[in-house]
Amino acid sequence: MILKTKLYGKSYQFDSVKQVLSKASELKSGDTMAGLAAESKLERIAAKVVLSDLTVNDITENPSVAYEKDAVTRLIMDDLDSEAFSKIKNWSIGELREWILDENTTSEMILKTSKGLTSENISAVSKLMGNMDLVYAGAKLKIKATCNTTIGGSNTIACRLQPNHPTDNIDGVIASTLEGLSFGSGDALLGLNPAVDTVDSTIAIWNIFQEIKEKLEIPTQTCVLSHVTTQMEALKTGATADLCFQSIAGTEKACAAFGINIEMLEEAQAAFLEHGTAKGKNVMYFETGQASELSSSAHYESDQVTMECRCYGLARHFNPFLVNTVVGFMGPEYIYDGKQLIRAGLEDVFNGHLHGLPMGCDVCYTNHMPADQNDSEVLAMLLAQAGCHYFMGVPQADDIMLMYQSTGFHDIATLRELTGKRPIPEFQKWLENYGFMQNGKLGPEAGNIDLLLEKL
Amino acid sequence: MKDITEKPMQQWISKDNKAEKALKRVKQNTTARIGIGRSGARYKTDAFLRFWADQSAASDAVFTEVTPETIVNLGLFEIKTKCRSKFEMITRPDWGRIIEKDQQQILKEKCVKDPDVQIYFGDGLSSPSISANAEDMLQVLKLGLEHEGLSVGTPFFVRYCRVNTARTIGPLLNAKVVCVLIGERPGMQTDESMSAYIAYKPHPQMLESEYTVVSNISRHGIAPVEAAAHIVELILKISKAKKSGISL
Known part of the structure; x- marks a missing residue:
């Protein structure tokens, strides 16, 4: 294993695989703050050159956190498909990249092989990809998952309808939900972030979502994004939903900062498979976002792309219906501006896809980032090309509870029109019956919530 | 127009x-667009x-920066954290809590020592929050606290300020209670909200949960005069209980 190279006659030497991965990462303010980023652009390229010659085996044998120290590492290693691994263990990361990009390499071949790749290997290959590589490679991956409906069919862009309200006011939540539905949002799920994380508020919103779904006969999924332990308590009362939500992180220690561990997630999955209302087998919904490990000082001197990949390594154990990277929520100390935001969004969605996950992206920014809606719109258009499974639908992109800007109902309709992609088929039929959608565009009744209100 | x-x-x-x-x-039930x-x-x-x-x-x-005139008009003086610019302020939250020796010296020279309550302002993530709320807040807080027999330290303004400056400033001035009035991360409804972070004898190893917090102070949320009256009550309670935050 060689950890040094020369560029223009100057030598660059690295201490470890972990350091090569960190220094090869595209610039992020979080890696800089953590003291992990390359010190110059050329040093970054030197790290990429070294990385391109490391083998899959080199990186597998040097995980970011040791097997003995961390439950997430153990899960990723123990889940590894040894047959797939043995076929590619001697490939260099540079060769792996070219094989993925090759036009003769199919989605099926990639997804079979990636079962033998650790999350660090997947992080590594993304560091050798430009933004267009990430879109090009990601676009060919076809990944489906089934809850009540199936996400990831060819030619679809789905949407999570996110009708958040600063006090969880039921009538306010209903208002945003109906408006969103009438604009074609909500086929991935109706999913609310509660303002207060209590059993009562979880049950109240579960019930209203289930009622809307049943009375209006909407082919979709329901979920409240409270803590997994809150949802488990709510489930015990007899109330129910389709999907179980939890935010996850890439190390055992960072998961602990979220108040979770692997056993807890396994228990929740079993409970939702038994007591939830999902028809299919994919009942988990996870959210991630670069640098949550760093923010809880649980990153083990690893860069934020690699840590994010380990979230996907954890997620794939649970065959989730959805994984969502909330890419611009952490703040400018981790992802500084529009350029870093766009890069991070492309990395996360590709890396999630390469893990075999149905990936969505909350394309978003906070007001203390030097970024704005134009940056969001650029990233959303790129991700629509990259095969991103779903986006958030928020009234005019303004989340009045979480106080950040995401993507709007109008943006979802626009992305579908621009790419010729459609909602999940059953949901599209539902929209067309109301005249909310017609010929792949918004229909004459788009925005007319009267048509839904009269049935509630 | x-x-x-x-x-x-x-x-x-x-x-x-x-x-x-x-x-x-x-x-009527939502401000959603x-x-x-x-x-x-x-x-x-x-x-x-x-x-x-x-x-x-x-x-x-x-x-944007809080202008020096705004500080002077409020009758305050100014110190800085380790950050030298808005760029450093938003990318280095760890520097935004550090008060370097020369700035500590200014505080030592200009401030009354051993106050019952030390109030100071910080720009935080909203500069307009200072010009919008500081004058009303300071007046009501000072009158209210002194009326209750508590001594109020010399108020000042910290540029590029994070809440955890209190961990240094509290012990430096030997204040019993510190109240940081700082600009909140702005949302789309208002850009001038301020929060109050109040701690009993803050120190470098304190926990985040030891702050008592009043947020959403602005003419669109809790009006500054009303918020200040509420904060006076909280500070009285904290002084008597000799603790702050979730254990209060």
Whole structure:
């Protein structure tokens, strides 16, 4: 294993695989703050050159956190498909990249092989990809998952309808939900972030979502994004939903900062498979976002792309219906501006896809980032090309509870029109019956919530 | 003269909306931007411009500086954290809590020692929060606390300030209670909200949960005069209990 190279006659030497991965990462303010980023652009390229010659085996044998120290590492290693691994263990990361990009390499071949790749290997290959590589490679991956409906069919862009309200006011939540539905949002799920994380508020919103779904006969999924332990308590009362939500992180220690561990997630999955209302087998919904490990000082001197990949390594154990990277929520100390935001969004969605996950992206920014809606719109258009499974639908992109800007109902309709992609088929039929959608565009009744209100 | 930001978003309904009546009713329950119509799949011009006006105000609130005149007019003096610019302020939250020796010296020279309550202001993530709220807050807090027999230290302003400056400033001035009044991360509804972080004898190893917090102080949330009266009560309670935060 060689950890040094020369560029223009100057030598660059690295201490470890972990350091090569960190220094090869595209610039992020979080890696800089953590003291992990390359010190110059050329040093970054030197790290990429070294990385391109490391083998899959080199990186597998040097995980970011040791097997003995961390439950997430153990899960990723123990889940590894040894047959797939043995076929590619001697490939260099540079060769792996070219094989993925090759036009003769199919989605099926990639997804079979990636079962033998650790999350660090997947992080590594993304560091050798430009933004267009990430879109090009990601676009060919076809990944489906089934809850009540199936996400990831060819030619679809789905949407999570996110009708958040600063006090969880039921009538306010209903208002945003109906408006969103009438604009074609909500086929991935109706999913609310509660303002207060209590059993009562979880049950109240579960019930209203289930009622809307049943009375209006909407082919979709329901979920409240409270803590997994809150949802488990709510489930015990007899109330129910389709999907179980939890935010996850890439190390055992960072998961602990979220108040979770692997056993807890396994228990929740079993409970939702038994007591939830999902028809299919994919009942988990996870959210991630670069640098949550760093923010809880649980990153083990690893860069934020690699840590994010380990979230996907954890997620794939649970065959989730959805994984969502909330890419611009952490703040400018981790992802500084529009350029870093766009890069991070492309990395996360590709890396999630390469893990075999149905990936969505909350394309978003906070007001203390030097970024704005134009940056969001650029990233959303790129991700629509990259095969991103779903986006958030928020009234005019303004989340009045979480106080950040995401993507709007109008943006979802626009992305579908621009790419010729459609909602999940059953949901599209539902929209067309109301005249909310017609010929792949918004229909004459788009925005007319009267048509839904009269049935509630 | 026309000002598109005068009309509250809750009254904003697109003229050609088929469900105008229903929207008027449901919009009473939410400030979400619904019922705003469409042009193709995009926004109407007025809704588009209003969004950008609100977001730009929020962004400007973070990235503009509090002017030296504002500080002087409030009767305050100024110190800085380790950050040298707004860029460092937003990318290095760890530096935004550090008060270097020369700045500590200024505090030692200009401030009354051993106060019952030390109040200071910080720009945090909203500069307009200072000019919008500081004058009313300071007046009511000072009168209220002194009326209750508590001594109030010399107030000042910290540029590029994070809440955890209190961990250094509290022990430096030997204050029993520290109250940091700092600009909040702005949202689309208002760019001038301030929060109060109050701690009993703050120190470098204290926990985040030891702060008692009052947030959303602005003319759009809890009015500054009202908030200050509430904070006086909280400080009295904290002084008597000799603790703050969740254990209060």
